[in-house]
Amino acid sequence: MIPFNHLGWIFKYIGPAIYPRKIRGSLCRFLIPLSRSASVLDLGAGTGIMSEFAYACRPDLQFTAVDPAEGMLKYSAEYIQTHTAYAELLPFDTFSFEAILIGEALHHFQDVDQSIQEMVRVLQNGGSVFIYDFDSSTFIGKILCRIERLFGEPGNFYPPEVLKKKLESHGFTVHISHFGYRYIIVAQLRSI
Structure with missing residues (x-):
């Protein structure tokens, strides 16, 4: 396993460099329709880099970061509320968040289906999800997947x-944007 609990200081400084400007622009566009002071969950947040990018676009939002590595979360910005937890068992009430951000973290989740069920539980009706990750069907994506698995990570x-x-089977409508070996999924939970 990658010792994330001891690598927060590295990710705090290299994190911004691995998020291309196009991805950050897409994130800002994703945030536009959110209501004022909406609650946003940064899931698998690491040092909270997705929340920091989001804050640059919408400082009025309320950010909560979740990661199992407390050593990563301690490098989060002061305006981010942090919780040490796993995506598969979130410590929040039902309908707590208007949006969820997942930046290069989904592949670390142990049980992706259980994590999606938890996202559905904590999202408000009509809530939305922004996922940024590597495409395992591309050459570089396949290499990254193999490297992660060599380090003992789930590599999902x-x-x-x-x-x-997967997301559609849990009640989301989904739009995909491709960026070479990376992609963004914007998913909206259908209202009940």
């Missing part, structure tokens, strides 16, 4: 079309 990389079907 999905081609975006496969993840789209």
Whole structure:
């Protein structure tokens, strides 16, 4: 396993460099329709880099970061509320968040289906999810997946079309944007 609990200081400084400007622009566009002071969950947050990018676009939002590595979360910005927890068992009430951000973290989740069920539980009706990850159907994506598995990580990389079907089976409508060996999924939970 990658010792994330001891690598927060590294990720705090290299994190911003691995998020291309196009991804950050897409994130800002994703945030536009959110209500003022909406609650946003940064899931698998690490040092909270997705929340920091989001804060640059919408400082009025309320950010909560969740990660199992407390050593990563301690490097989060002061405006981010942090919780040490796993995506599969979130410590929040039902309907707590208007949006969820997942940046290069989904492939670390132990049980992706259980994590999606938890996302559905904590999202408000009509809530939305922004996922940024590597496409395992591309050459570079396959290499990254193999490297992660060599380090003992779950390596739950999905081609975006496969993840789209998973999310749709949990009640989301899904839009995919491709960026070379990376992709973004914007998913909205259908209102009940």
